[in-house]
Amino acid sequence: MTRAKTSSKHSNKHMSDLLKAEVLSDEPPGTLGDLLDSLEGRGLAAALGFLAFPIALPLPLPGISTIFGLPMLVIAVQLVLRRKSLWLPARLRKKQLNLSRLKTVATKATKWLKALEKLLKPRLTWLFTAPFEIFYGLLAAWLAFILFLPIPFGNVLPSLSIFLLAVAMLERDGIAALAGTALSIGSIVVTFAAMITGAQAAWNFIQKTF
Numbered sequence: 001m002t003r004a005k006t007s008s009k010h011s012n013k014h015m016s017d018l019l020k021a022e023v024l025s026d027e028p029p030g031t032l033g034d035l036l037d038s039l040e041g042r043g044l045a046a047a048l049g050f051l052a053f054p055i056a057l058p059l060p061l062p063g064i065s066t067i068f069g070l071p072m073l074v075i076a077v078q079l080v081l082r083r084k085s086l087w088l089p090a091r092l093r094k095k096q097l098n099l100s101r102l103k104t105v106a107t108k109a110t111k112w113l114k115a116l117e118k119l120l121k122p123r124l125t126w127l128f129t130a131p132f133e134i135f136y137g138l139l140a141a142w143l144a145f146i147l148f149l150p151i152p153f154g155n156v157l158p159s160l161s162i163f164l165l166a167v168a169m170l171e172r173d174g175i176a177a178l179a180g181t182a183l184s185i186g187s188i189v190v191t192f193a194a195m196i197t198g199a200q201a202a203w204n205f206i207q208k209t210f
Contacts (some may be wrong), residue, residue, distance in 0.1 A: 033093030047165030124174020
């Protein structure tokens, strides 16, 4: 029996339960493909949130946005296309995971996540009809693209926004979805403001130097 089939027996749907069941288990996933296979049946939102969460934390995890950023973009596009099953290119599926770092994140995050999940509940569920979920997917795709931009400390807000949108869809909490949408738009505005400021500073430096 494969690990994916074994993991699919878990009936928990909360993100904290997924962290505990998958990352802190006796047989944690070794590759990105193993990790996403273990989330099969829980929906694209679960996979998106699972990948966004480690980047959103202010912890020293060098290179994690490079590993998780492109899969998040691919998953977000599939959310826009209303796909029911998750697909990733073979090259991405073979990406090795740093298990010690992921376990550190999961251990520190579980209590915080459980406290957050106590505030979440199904409400304003009309915000999860197809047009709205497509909109959330578009936001997540744009935010995932931002993760590739060379902006100092520019990963936290976009990944946190993606995580909040994913949790909102997972829990069917419309208030969380509204908060995630507001944070997403704020993240996009802040990112472009930082880019414009950086470009102006670079231009001023070039003018003064040459």
